[in-house]
Amino acid sequence: MERHYTTTPFGRRPMTLGMMAAQVAARAVDKDATVHKWHVFQHVREARDAVGATDRALAILNALLSFHPDTAFNGDSDLIVFPSNEQLISRANGMSPATLRRHLAVLVQCGLVIRRDSPNGKRFARKGPSGEIEQAYGFDLAPMVVRAQEFKELAEAVVAERRALKLAKERITLCRRDIVKMIATGIDEAIPADWRGFQRAYEGIAGRIPRTAPRQSYDAIAGELEALWLEVQNTLETFVNSHNKNANESHSERHIQNSNPDSNIEIEQSSGKEQEASASAAETDNVRHLPRRELPLGIVLDACPDIVALAKGGEIRTWRDLMAAAATGRAYLGISPSAYQEACEVMGEDQAATVIAAIQQRFEHISSPGGYLRSLTTRARDGKFSVWPMIMALLRAKLEKRKQLL
Known part of the structure; x- marks a missing residue:
C-alpha cells in the first residue's frame, strides 16, 4: 500500500x-x-x-x-x-x-x-x-x-566567531594591564613624558568598553588600546635607549660585560686611588644624576629573568623573595658569605640582591663573581656605583636581541 x-x-x-x-x-x-x-x-x-x-x-x-x-x-x-x-x-x-x-x-x-x-x-x-x-x-x-551540511557550516561559523570574540577580549585585557603598569612606571620614575595625557587617553578608551557587544565593537576598542600601548611602549623604550647611549656606563657595568678574566683580578687588587683615577668626571656625574628611587622589582626581573629559577617555587613576587633567591644565587656563584654580607651592609639588601641577579644573568662573562662583587662594594662605599646603569644595560641588550630576532 x-x-x-x-x-x-x-x-x-x-x-x-x-x-x-x-x-x-x-x-x-x-x-x-x-x-x-x-x-x-x-x-x-x-x-x-x-x-x-x-x-x-x-x-x-x-x-x-x-x-x-x-x-x-x-x-x-x-x-x-x-x-x-x-x-x-x-x-x-x-x-x-x-x-x-x-x-x-x-x-x-x-x-x-x-x-x-x-x-x-x-x-x-x-x-x-x-x-x-x-x-x-x-x-x-x-x-x-x-540540513546536516548547513548545520555544520553554521556551527563552524559560530565557533569561529566565538573564538574571535574571546581573542578580542584577551587583547583588551592584556593591553589594559600593560598600559596601566607602564604609565605607573613612567610616573613613579619621573621619566619625561605626558603621562597624565596617556592616562586620560586610556581612561577615555576604557570607559567605552561595553559589558556585552558584538565582536566588531571589541575589535575596534582593542585597536585603539593597541595604538596607545605602542605609544607608551615606545616612550619607555626611547628613554631606556637614550639613557644608555648618552650616559657612559659605570665601571661596574663594563666589568659585568667584560669577558677578559684578568680585568676582574685587576679591579679587585687595584687601590682606591687607582679606581678614582680611572673614573671619568662624566662617569661620576652619571651616577649623581640617576633616579634617586629604588629600581622597581618588575624592571629588575625583566632585566634578570634567570634569578627566578633560583627562587622557591620558581616565582618572585616581593623584594623578600628576590633576597632569598639572591642568597641561593650567592652560593651558586661561589661568592663567600662575608663578601655578600659586606655588599648588603654597604648597598642595602635590595640593591645587593639586584647585583647578584645581574651577575647571575651575565655569569658566563664573569670569571670571578666574588672579586667582582667586592669591587662593586668598594665603589658603592665611595659613592661611585649605582645599580641603575647595570640594569638599564641589560634591558637594552635584551631589546636589541629581540629586534634582531624580528
Missing part, C-alpha cells in the same frame, strides 16, 4: 510556507546521504541561536533522536518517531505538558523536525502482517539529514 504523508498539522495549528518548504526539502533528500545523528545534533546545539532553537527545544530534540534506534541516518531511511507526550516528558527532564507543546512548535518552526499528524492527531505506527511498519504518524527527523 502506498503511504500518504499529511502536509498540514492537526487541529487549529495553521500551515505555513516554512513547513511546506521543509517538507519539500525532505522529499528531495539524497538517498545516498548518511549522517551521524549525534554529530548533527552537536552542530545544531552550537548554532542554536542562528537556527532559532531554544535550550528546551534542544532538550526535546535530543529526546526525539533517542527514540530512533539507528545512530546513522540514511536518506532512504524511515525517520519518523512517534513517542507519546508522557514518554517525551520523561526523557526531556520532566518539563510540563504546556512547555513541551510550546517547544515542539519551536522545533517545527525552525525546520528541525516535520509534523506527520494522524487523522486524530495521535502518534502511532501501523504495522503490516510481517511486523514491519507500513505507516507512521509522529515527527519526521529527515531535516537532520537534509
Whole structure:
C-alpha cells in the first residue's frame, strides 16, 4: 500500500510556507546521504541561536533522536518517531505538558523536525502482517539529514566567531594591564613624558568598553588600546635607549660585560686611588644624576629573568623573595658569605640582591663573581656605583636581541 504523508498539522495549528518548504526539502533528500545523528545534533546545539532553537527545544530534540534506534541516518531511511507526550516528558527532564507543546512548535518552526499528524492527531505506527511498519504518524527527523551540511557550516561559523570574540577580549585585557603598569612606571620614575595625557587617553578608551557587544565593537576598542600601548611602549623604550647611549656606563657595568678574566683580578687588587683615577668626571656625574628611587622589582626581573629559577617555587613576587633567591644565587656563584654580607651592609639588601641577579644573568662573562662583587662594594662605599646603569644595560641588550630576532 502506498503511504500518504499529511502536509498540514492537526487541529487549529495553521500551515505555513516554512513547513511546506521543509517538507519539500525532505522529499528531495539524497538517498545516498548518511549522517551521524549525534554529530548533527552537536552542530545544531552550537548554532542554536542562528537556527532559532531554544535550550528546551534542544532538550526535546535530543529526546526525539533517542527514540530512533539507528545512530546513522540514511536518506532512504524511515525517520519518523512517534513517542507519546508522557514518554517525551520523561526523557526531556520532566518539563510540563504546556512547555513541551510550546517547544515542539519551536522545533517545527525552525525546520528541525516535520509534523506527520494522524487523522486524530495521535502518534502511532501501523504495522503490516510481517511486523514491519507500513505507516507512521509522529515527527519526521529527515531535516537532520537534509540540513546536516548547513548545520555544520553554521556551527563552524559560530565557533569561529566565538573564538574571535574571546581573542578580542584577551587583547583588551592584556593591553589594559600593560598600559596601566607602564604609565605607573613612567610616573613613579619621573621619566619625561605626558603621562597624565596617556592616562586620560586610556581612561577615555576604557570607559567605552561595553559589558556585552558584538565582536566588531571589541575589535575596534582593542585597536585603539593597541595604538596607545605602542605609544607608551615606545616612550619607555626611547628613554631606556637614550639613557644608555648618552650616559657612559659605570665601571661596574663594563666589568659585568667584560669577558677578559684578568680585568676582574685587576679591579679587585687595584687601590682606591687607582679606581678614582680611572673614573671619568662624566662617569661620576652619571651616577649623581640617576633616579634617586629604588629600581622597581618588575624592571629588575625583566632585566634578570634567570634569578627566578633560583627562587622557591620558581616565582618572585616581593623584594623578600628576590633576597632569598639572591642568597641561593650567592652560593651558586661561589661568592663567600662575608663578601655578600659586606655588599648588603654597604648597598642595602635590595640593591645587593639586584647585583647578584645581574651577575647571575651575565655569569658566563664573569670569571670571578666574588672579586667582582667586592669591587662593586668598594665603589658603592665611595659613592661611585649605582645599580641603575647595570640594569638599564641589560634591558637594552635584551631589546636589541629581540629586534634582531624580528
